[in-house]
Amino acid sequence: MNSDSGLQRVDFGVDGMTCGSCSARVEKVLGRVDGVERASVNLTTQRADVELDPRQTGVSDVFSAVEKAGYTPVAERIEFGIEGMSCGGCAARAEKNLNALTGVVSASVNIATERARVDYLAGTIARDALFSAVEKAGFSPIEPDTDNTQTSAESPSDAAIYKQSLLFAVVFTVPLFVVAMASMVPGVGTAMHDVLPERGWQLIELLLVLPVQFWAGRNFYRFGWRECRHLAPGMNSLVMIGSSAAFLYSLAALAIPGVFPAETAQTYFDAAGMIITLILLGRYLEALAKGRTSEAVNQLMALHAPTARVARDGQWQTIDADEVVVGDVVQVRPGERIPVDGAVTAGNSYVDESMISGEPVPVEKSADAETIGGTVNQSGQLEVRVMRTGNDTVLAKIVRMVESAQSEKPAIQAIADRIAGVFVPVILVVAAVTFAAWMAFGASPALPTAFVTAVAVLLIACPCAMGLATPAAIMVATGRGARMGVLFRRGTAVEQLASVATVVFDKTGTLTEGTPRLTELETTGGFDRRAVLRLVASVEAKSEHPLGAALVAAARDDALEIAGAHAFTTYPGQGVEAVVDDRRVQVGSSAYLASLGIETGAFAARAEELAHQARTPLFVAVDGQLAALVAVSDPIRDDARRTIEALHAAGLEIAMLTGDNRATAEAVAAEIGIDRVMADVMPDAKADQIKRLQDSANALAFVGDGVNDAPALTRADVGIAVGSGTDIAIEAGDVVLMRADLTGVVGALQLARRAMRVIRQNFGWAYGYNVLLIPVAAGVLYPATGWLLSPVLAAGAMGASDVMVLANSLRLRRGGGVGAEVAARDDGRANGPTDRDRPHESGQGTSKTA
Incomplete structure (x- = not known):
């Protein structure tokens, strides 16, 4: 709501805060946002109360600041369809109206899916206000779907609707075209005039074109008039104006030929009918191709028994x-x-x-x-x-995830939509200038030439292709990924993943199997091996850490009894302690035991040797005395090396982030070819390490298990969660690999790069088409060649442009399976040699955790 001072008060939830320092951090970050006058964050209620100047900043900027701090601002989301959009300019206009509403965090309108997705603050805006904003833009909102797992067999598809109109138009357009063309054939024209005079045949053309103009083409009038009424012309307006100009000019030439200058009272009924029919053909082919772009989602929905x-x-x-x-x-x-x-x-x-x-x-x-x-x-x-059941099933979540990715608009498309938003008004001006120029400077009689060129300019312009260039490719790519077990949770992740320069892997459970096992247990004098293992396992049975689980498993394999432990205490990143059989047992890193005043020098050399073999050394103290050295190894995954090799071949730098000690981490890195190691990183410092890398590098992807690495996954430009379909990893990261297979990272990268290459090709075609053909339609070739572009050909070319963009996007459905080698040529950039000689980095502290 707005106060009398002009400030807007925003109250929203914040997820992820666990302590006072979290709320203080969020409050501090919000206070730094330009335009924010006051920010108060309450840990107990998990909410933020912000007063801001809407002239300087918006709700989306506030939310972005909270996300960059590593927390999740809470907003409600609604998705609904929009009817009547025909180009990227339409989507941009509807999106602008929605984003202008108070309480809307962000709104994205996708021309390919014809849907809007709006994030808004609960209690600040009603659904009716959102629908009203869409209607003011000249379009019709459609009630949101309530069940994502069911297909709608009752409602006809766009392709079916266009097919019906197209077939109806063809029935009248074919004889219309025959009558118009036959009169130009020597001999045939004379025979026709013997049967009926020229005005009689023109009257027949009028009767044939009426059903095409006003029934088959009724939606062009319906949506075109709405666009004009809201002073926001789009593609429907261009078609309506172009075809109506040809029809009305012809009608006037037939009814009152005397008002026209000599030799200009010509009819273009055939052009008016052909324009409608050819554009319907283009729309039908476009609808078919759009249906194929969403085929992956439909196939997933069809899996529902x-x-x-x-x-x-x-x-x-x-x-x-x-x-x-x-x-x-x-x-x-x-x-x-x-x-x-x-x-x-x-x-x-x-x-x-x-x-x-x-x-x-x-x-x-x-x-x-x-x-x-x-x-x-x-x-x-x-x-x-x-x-x-229902919307809680994995299948339903996957469908929602894919649909969400397809609805989100990458940055490259937002720019294209802004261009398309001003494109149609510019074309109207160009058509008017073309008409005026031919009337002023064209050879007599100038009116027919001025008319034909102006109509051709109106029809050749095609912002549809610009609007479809990105969403069509994103839809096909995310659908293809879903079939491969690679789920893009955000459409922007495709664009961001294609541009990453560094990939950071978590070690435990990602590069390694995540199931460590005990490899060594060496005791000092006076301590029995089995007795020490029993004590250690009894303590670690209280811990949830995978290294502790390895010690418990080893004790059970030796048929040792796990005793009860009490006074259990864990020191994150350092060690654990408890009392077992009235003996105080402490297990952890050398730094942990040193902090307790226990000397570990007797095992120092051996611990270093084990660390160089990629094993994690832990020290055991019993009643304040050094009792043993144990070593635990987490085997490297079979697919780790070939994944790293493939990513290196793609020109990427590879880093590893782990809580393990320096020696162990570097041993793993050396074995599989990691370029940079960040070791000894405390669990709560992983996100900070990612931010530090981002400050000194280009786009960065982080690969983790999606459960323990949520802050780092959120902080990275692209978070890739490696899990399985039944893990909670499905809710983490920007990209989710449904199989616990690292080669999926390679497949996701390859797919993202192919998608961006296709998008660039689509834009090249869409913009190149308009740059080249609009001047041709305006008649720039006429002085040299005597050739003018017919409005009929212009209408056909416009439809062909859309189909070309969609057909190019559909190529993404083929090839590029998960785990396929990523060739350097897939990147549009020149890839130099990878720098393997950078100095390794270290975080603060020492830890036994990864």
Whole structure:
């Protein structure tokens, strides 16, 4: 709301704050934003209260500041369709109206999907206000969908609507064209005039063109008039004006020929009809291609099983899948789709999860194994207990994620839409100037030439291609990625990933398997190996750290009893301690034991040797005395080396971020070819290390497991979460790899680079087309060649331009599977040799965590 002083007060939630220093940091960051007069952040309510000057800054700037601080501002989101848009200028106009509303954080309108996505502050604006803003721009808002997992079989597609209008137009346009052209054929024209005079044939042309002009072309008038009424002309306006000019000129020439100068009372009924028909053909082909760009989402929606066989009242009953509830047991026979997310309670089988994960090899399922709705049971019968239904299922989340990525507008498209927003008014001016110039300087009779060139200019201009250049490619790329198991959560991530210069990998669970195992346990005199292992395992059983889990697993493998521990305390990044059998046991790094006053020099040389072998050394103290040195190793993943090699081949620098000590980290880096190592980084300092790299480098991607690395994933230009379809990693990062396979990073990079190359080609075609053909339509070639561009050819060329852009985008559907080698040529830049000699960096402190 706005105060009397002209300041706007904004109240919103902030997620991710855990302590007073968090709220203080957010408050400090908000206070630095230009135009913010006051900022107050409450940790208890998790909300921020900000007063700002709307003339200097907006809500989006405030939200951006909070995000850069590493936290998540909370806004409501609504998505809805918009009817009547025909070009990028239309999308830009609707978007501008929405963004101008108080309380709107950001609004994005996508011409390819014909949808708007609006983030707004709850309680500050009503949905009706959003719809009203769209209507004021000259378009019709459509009620938002409520179910993303169902297809709408009842409503006809755009392609079906255009096809119906096109076929109707063709029925009248073909005889219209025959009549008009036949009169120009020697002999045939004379024969026709023997049957009817010229005005009689012109009257027949009028009767044939009327249904085409005012029924088949009715939507051009409907939306074109609305655009003009709101002083915001678009492509519909150009078509309406161009075809109406040809029709009205012809009608006047037929009805009152005497008012025209000599030899200018000509009719262009055939041109008016052909214009409508050819543009309908272009729109139909465009709609078909648009349908193919969203085919991946439709295929995912089609995976939703319509029915399920559920145990009810002691027998199996087939019911609608939407009626299944959590806790039900579902029976799935061989060859059937699994209707829900759940866990196997009985049976053994193999399940094809390729459409979800991109993994072509069927996955074995037995008791307690998790299943994903939409996957196909292959061999055996399974009984599955339902865990998630409806919009909570993995399939529904994937569909929402892909649709969200397709709706978001990359920076390159925002620029194109701003250009398209002024393009149509400029074309109207160019057409008027063309008409005036031919009337003033053209050879007599000048009116027909001036008329033909002005109409050709109106019809040849094609901001549609500019508006479709990016969203069409983004739609196909994100759909292709979904089929490969690479999910782009944001459309902007495609553009950003294509331009990254550095990829930073988390070590534990990303470059390594994440399941460490005990490799050494060496004791000092007086301590028994098995006794020490039992004490250590009893302490670590209280810890959730993977290194501790390795020690517990080793004790159980030795059939040792895990004793109860109390007074357990953990020191993040350093170590743990507890009391076991009345003995105080402390396990951690050398720095941790040194802080306790316990000397570790007896094992110093051996610890360094183990660290150089990529093993993590830990020291054990019992009752204040050094008892043992243990070493834990986390095996490097099989796909790590070839992934790093492929990224190096693409000209990228590779860095590794870990809490492990310097020696262990460098040993891993040397084995797989990492360029830069950031070791000894405390868990809460990973995001700061990413920011430090960003300050000194170009765009940066961070690859982590999506669970423990959320701050770093958020801070990076592109966060890539490596997980699986049933992990909470699906909610983290800008790019989610559905399989725990590092080669997916290579596939995602390759796909992003191909998409950006296609987008650049699309823009080259769209802008080049207009730069070259608008002057041709205006008649610049006439003095040298005597050739003028017919309005009919101009209309056909306009439709062809859109189809070319869409066809080029559809090439992204082919090739470039996950794990494919990324060639240096995929990048539009020259890639020099990778710098392998940069000095390694270190964070603050010492840690046993990664």
